[in-house]
Amino acid sequence: MVTPAHRKIIHVDMDAFYASVEQRDNPDLRGKPLAVGGSRQRGVVAAASYEARQYGVYSAMASSIAIRKCPDLIFVKPRFDVYKAVSAQIRAVFAEHTDLIEPLSLDEAYLDVTDATSSERTATQLARVLKERIRQETGLTASAGVSYNKFLAKLASDYNKPDGLYVIKPHQGLDFVAKLAVGQFHGIGRVTAARLNELGIFTGFDLRQQSEAYLTQQFGKVGHHYYCIARAIDERPVTPNRIRKSVGSETTFEQDLTDEPDLLAQLGPLIDDVWSYCERTGIRGRTVTLKVKYGDFQQITRSRTLLSPAGSRAVIEQTITQLLQSVLPVDKGIRLLGVSLSTLQTANATPTGQLRLDL
Structure with a gap:
């Protein structure tokens, strides 16, 4: 084992x-x-x-x-058709060396190369091979991070961009994490980083001083995750053919919005993002969700589940527009909107106008 x-x-x-x-x-x-x-x-x-x-x-x-x-x-x-084709070339390069490939998007993936390395070829050497093969096949550069878990490997890939390669060995993990600002941890966004800063937690070292009970009290279930990554612990396996549960896009505004035309205008690009994913992957979703975060950070969601998967951008837009109506008029500014699809499946179903409301 x-x-x-x-x-x-x-x-x-x-x-x-x-x-x-x-x-x-x-x-x-x-x-x-x-x-x-x-x-x-x-x-x-x-x-x-x-x-x-x-x-x-x-x-x-x-x-x-x-x-x-x-x-x-x-x-x-x-x-997106071109990006998808290039992504397929890159995946083929990965498959030359391991079957344990977990794509995160068209342009990034985790590879478990534990069984693909030996005393003659280390993981670092294999990462160099992958980078060079990608350059040969596509004419593009990639950055790679090498480590003993997914969290550290992703941090490492960001360290020397572009065309970078960085390695975090087992004895280096704790020190590497300790020196990072919490905002540099992937999975900790601007709002969460600010909240951590308010609690006097600015670095990975500061985060490691907190008990699991305290972090869970402050952040709920994700507090356990913060407790682990502050200690460079991440036991998640690399999962091929990972099933995605939802796809979404959201944006935070520079100023809180209240007017319906402004809100609708901001929803357009979010719907574009979600539908672009659907088009390039062939995935469709039955449940359409609108996420609203107000200026006081109160957050609500509104969802509708179609009888068959949304087969066009227009169906998503129509549904989101109706969901927005359910929260109007607003008596306080909105600072964030999000659009997502869930209950995902592959395409071939046709859209329907009959909806079930889940408020």
């Missing part, structure tokens, strides 16, 4: 994937600040090239803000 400390996990993350594909296929775009997404007033950046990131442009940013930060920003419409 392989103990957690003896596992060998690689996390591979493509560098600015969508934007890099566009620059690869169009030499005129190379070296220029590029955003994949819509340039319209209410558009959203799906991906940004490293040249654009130097101006502070990042994915999920409103296009209007991105243009203010970088007036020379070039917008390119996404080509």
Whole structure:
């Protein structure tokens, strides 16, 4: 039996994937600040090239803000069919070396290479091989993190981007985590990081000083997860063919919103994100959910379950619009909206107008 400390996990993350594909296929775009997404007033950046990131442009940013930060920003419409094809090439490279592959998205995956390594070839050497093979097959660069669990491997892949390779060995895990700001932990977003800071918890070391009971009291069930990762513990296996339970997108506004037209305009890009995932994966969902977080951080959700999977963007938009009506008018500002699909299954079902309301 392989103990957690003896596992060998690689996390591979493509560098600015969508934007890099566009620059690869169009030499005129190379070296220029590029955003994949819509340039319209209410558009959203799906991906940004490293040249654009130097101006502070990042994915999920409103296009209007991105243009203010970088007036020379070039917008390119996404080509998900191309990204999916390139992703298949990358997965084929992974499959040459291990069957234990857990894709997280088109551009990143975990690989358990414990049984694919030996005294002649370490996990670090295999990561170099994967990076070079990806470059040969696709003309693109990838960053890789190598460690003994998934949490550390993902942190490591972010450490030397782009085209990076970083290794966290078993005896280095605790010290590596201790030095990180809590906001650098994947899975801890801006709001949670701020809450931790309010509690006097700023680094992984600070987090490790807290008891599991205290973290659970403050954060509920996820407190156990925080307790573990502060100690560099993550026993989750790499799971091939991982079944996704839901797909969603959300955004936090710079100013709280109350007017229906403004709220509807912000929902459009979120619906685009969800439907784009459906189109490129062939996955459909029956349950449509609207998430609303108010300025005072009160959060509610409203859901409707269709009799068959949503077969078009229009069905999702219609359902979300009706769900929004159920929370209007608002007597306090809304700071966040989210759209998600659940009860997922593969496509081939047709949409229906008959709905069941779950409020």
